Amino acid sequence: MTGAATRPPAALGRPGEVQHRWVVAGPGPHVASRVNDRVRRAVGEQGGPGRFDGTPARVESVEAAGRRITQTCVVRAFEALRSEHGCELGSVELLLVFAARYAALQTRGLIDRVDDPGARLNPRISTDMETSEPIRGAIAELGAGGPRGALVIASAYDERTVARLAPATGHLMVMRLEVWCGSVDPREADVLVSCSVSGEPTDLPGGLA
Amino acid sequence: MTDTAQRVTVALTGRGLVTAYGLGVDAYVRGTTTAGGSGTAPGPVVNGTDPIDPARIGATSDEWLGLAVDEALRESGWGPHDGVPELILVGQSEQPQDDPRTTPLYTPRTVRSSQLEWEAPLVLSHACASVLFAVDLAVRLLADGEAPAVLVAGVSTCNVYSTQSLEVVRAVGSHPPRPFDQRRDGITIGEGAGALLLERRDDAEARGRTADIEVAAVVAGIEGRSAAASDDDVVRRCMTEAMSLAAVDRLDYVHAHATGTPQGDEAEARAVSALVARLGSPPVPVSSHKGALGHLLHTSGFPGIVSATVALQTGVLPATANLERPLDIPHVLFPTTPYQPEGGVRTAMVNAFGFGGNNASVVLRDVGPCDQR
Numbered sequence: 007m008t009g010a011a012t013r014p015p016a017a018l019g020r021p022g023e024v025q026h027r028w029v030v031a032g033p034g035p036h037v038a039s040r041v042n043d044r045v046r047r048a049v050g051e052q053g054g055p056g057r058f059d060g061t062p063a064r065v066e067s068v069e070a071a072g073r074r075i076t077q078t079c080v081v082r083a084f085e086a087l088r089s090e091h092g093c094e095l096g097s098v099e100l101l102l103v104f105a106a107r108y109a110a111l112q113t114r115g116l117i118d119r120v121d122d123p124g125a126r127l128n129p130r131i132s133t134d135m136e137t138s139e140p141i142r143g144a145i146a147e148l149g150a151g152g153p154r155g156a157l158v159i160a161s162a163y164d165e166r167t168v169a170r171l172a173p174a175t176g177h178l179m180v181m182r183l184e185v186w187c188g189s190v191d192p193r194e195a196d197v198l199v200s201c202s203v204s205g206e207p208t209d210l211p212g213g214l215a
Numbered sequence: 216m217t218d219t220a221q222r223v224t225v226a227l228t229g230r231g232l233v234t235a236y237g238l239g240v241d242a243y244v245r246g247t248t249t250a251g252g253s254g255t256a257p258g259p260v261v262n263g264t265d266p267i268d269p270a271r272i273g274a275t276s277d278e279w280l281g282l283a284v285d286e287a288l289r290e291s292g293w294g295p296h297d298g299v300p301e302l303i304l305v306g307q308s309e310q311p312q313d314d315p316r317t318t319p320l321y322t323p324r325t326v327r328s329s330q331l332e333w334e335a336p337l338v339l340s341h342a343c344a345s346v347l348f349a350v351d352l353a354v355r356l357l358a359d360g361e362a363p364a365v366l367v368a369g370v371s372t373c374n375v376y377s378t379q380s381l382e383v384v385r386a387v388g389s390h391p392p393r394p395f396d397q398r399r400d401g402i403t404i405g406e407g408a409g410a411l412l413l414e415r416r417d418d419a420e421a422r423g424r425t426a427d428i429e430v431a432a433v434v435a436g437i438e439g440r441s442a443a444a445s446d447d448d449v450v451r452r453c454m455t456e457a458m459s460l461a462a463v464d465r466l467d468y469v470h471a472h473a474t475g476t477p478q479g480d481e482a483e484a485r486a487v488s489a490l491v492a493r494l495g496s497p498p499v500p501v502s503s504h505k506g507a508l509g510h511l512l513h514t515s516g517f518p519g520i521v522s523a524t525v526a527l528q529t530g531v532l533p534a535t536a537n538l539e540r541p542l543d544i545p546h547v548l549f550p551t552t553p554y555q556p557e558g559g560v561r562t563a564m565v566n567a568f569g570f571g572g573n574n575a576s577v578v579l580r581d582v583g584p585c586d587q588r
Contacts, residue, residue: 110311113320120376132380133442136342142437142572156437160340161309174358
């Protein structure tokens with residue numbers, strides 16, 4: 007894999023204020039190709055402070071990840087964010103995962119497979135349909151350093167929800183798990199993982215400030 | 216695992232349910248505390264692709280969600296003048312804009328009750344633990360004081376996609392389901408709908424409502440070594456953390472997730488056993504509604520939570536239907552008929568576990584005066 011910082015690390019803001027730092031992870035070297043356009047297409051139209059501003063903090067190109075492509079992308083995004091912010095993921099009280107397109111694509115994958123009399127269903131279609139599965143895999147891969155809790159929202163990114171949860175949560179990380187290709191096969195979809203963080207620096211180990 | 220319930224006192228003030236027993240919480244309670252729940256006769260379990268007969272319960276499946284929401288609002292005395300509760304739907308995925316197909320796997324973009332309407336609600340997707348995760352989110356949202364209340368709702372109907380999805384991982388068993396029975400061999404898929412209204416206890420009392428069922432703790436997290444199998448250590452830790460956060464040293468009842476699978480039921484029962492041994496308390500009764508209703512998948516938490524609240528309100532513990540030869544596990548009782556423990560029921564735990572490492576436990580506490588029972 008490769009990784010290149012394109013923007014200097016930034017400290018977190020005030021407690022409860024959400025800082026948006028985009029980390030893009032995808033399969034193969036092409037993730038860096040036209041990344042700005044692709045990310046804008048995936049998330050930009052939703053607007054608000056979380057809107058992609060055209061400069062990702064990191065672009066992670068994940069090679070040969072096989073069936074665990076999404077999990078690997080999530081891990082790389084976690085690691086990149088840790089590097090960017092210097093924070094320990096173990097201090098993240100709540101990982102809020104928005105995965106509208108991803109969840110819909112996985113669900114459609116099952117529906118198409120069952121509706122196709124010539125297709126064979128395999129266990130992976132069933133287990134991978136749960137959006138939490140790549141998150142579980144990533145947390146397991148990170149071991150004790152993984153986030154302490156996670157909620158998966160299978161609807162569109164909701165800035166108001168994020169803003170409401172931030173003050174009530176000691177250390178919040180927001181991840182947007184998006185896909186930007188309209189493939190009917192989830193395994194062929196590129197994955198965009200973006201993270202934002204909020205928290206009280208003095209509460210956290212790892213020198214966030 | 217997260218610990219949200221310490222920051223705000225949240226009460227469960229409204230419940231709605233549609234099950235194979237019929238419309239409403241009362242129909243479910245009657246069914247599970249009489250013949251169907253006794254363990255001596257099978258309940259009206261829906262068998263996979265054999266759905267509930269609309270003529271028998273008086274409503275078609277596309278009406279269930281609205282009916283469950285209506286019942287929850289009615290029980291809580293919530294009217295349009297109280298505002299619009301935040302709605303969290305549980306399900307697999309919201310309906311994508313570019314897929315016009317109608318399928319039970321997609322949650323509706325619009326939800327209507329008799330008096331209120333919601334557009335594009337939040338959709339929470341945590342497999343079969345979705346309802347308990349939604350309760351976790353509800354407690355968090357109530358903490359900021361902005362939402363007047365949070366409504367958690369969902370509907371699950373039998374469909375070929377869910378059935379084949381479970382068959383391919385060899386989780387489906389024979390009919391009827393037998394949670395905690397030595398002859399259990401897998402899940403039977405059921406269907407139904409549910410709704411829960413949660414609000415800050417102070418707010419509920421200010422509205423003049425009794426708010427005796429308190430959400431004392433929620434622990435919900437994504438963790439585990441396997442995509443599909445329960446992880447004994449994670450399950451035990453989930454329950455232990457929930458008890459610790461609730462700051463209670465007494466556990467009177469556990470409404471288990473137990474679906475009837477050989478591995479999952481035993482892992483959960485052993486985790487309860489370890490928890491009870493740690494508490495140093497007498498054996499704790501454990502039962503599951505899935506012997507009576509089958510597994511409602513994303514919405515299975517609704518009958519689970521309702522069962523626990525009814526136990527807290529009436530002091531009567533439901534049995535597991537179709538349970539004849541219980542597992543032999545120390546510190547755990549598996550009632551085969553409904554019964555009323557002498558010491559009463561003040562604290563109950565509800566568990567829910569799901570594919571993708573979803574694990575959740577909720578501790579509910581009866582904070583009403585003892586002499587009401």
